[in-house]
Amino acid sequence: MAFAIKAEIRDPRAELFAFAAQKTMYGGKHIAAGDTVFLFASENEGGQGLVARGAVxxxxxxxxTSGVIRQTPRVSVTIRRDALAVRPLGRRELKHLTDWKDGEPGTELNFKFYRQATDKIVGISDRTAAFLNGFF
Incomplete structure (x- = not known):
């Protein structure tokens, strides 16, 4: 399975990325060593969207936390970068894709990352992973 993370990324050219206690949604809690991850520099933190691909x-x-009824699962991950994006893909390129049921890769990303704009790790479909690979 492939994943995408939207988080603060200060140096997209770094060889290693460490993200502590990241919120997960849409299957993101299943991320494991060896998985492919597409890294999006969060626009909430001054980033520009897709910046790199790597391996967990x-x-x-x-x-x-005990005693808290409703909690979003969180995961800490370390990712080794294996490629830098060569074309832009972020909120600006995806915001017009709002037909949530059309099954398109860009719409999946817009829904999972920008409908609720918090930073997070999400699981993505094979089709969306193939689409994202075209940006490297």
Whole structure:
């Protein structure tokens, strides 16, 4: 399975990325070592969208806090970059894709990342992973 993460990325050219206690949605809690990850520099944090692709080298689920009824699963991950994006893809390019049921890769990304704009790790379909590979 492939994943995408939208988070603060200060140096997209870094060889390693470490993200602590990241919120997960849409299957993101299943991320594991060896998985492919597409890294989006969060526009909420001054980023520009898709910046890199990498492989997970470690993933650790964060224990839930006892006594809190509703919690979003969180995961800490370390990712080794293997490619830099050569074309832009972010909120500006995806915001017009709002037919949530059309099955298109861009719409899937817009729905998962920008309908609720918080930073997060999400699971993505094979079709969307193939679409994203075209940006490298």
């Amino acid at each position: 080298i470690s993933a650790e689920a964060i224990a839930r």
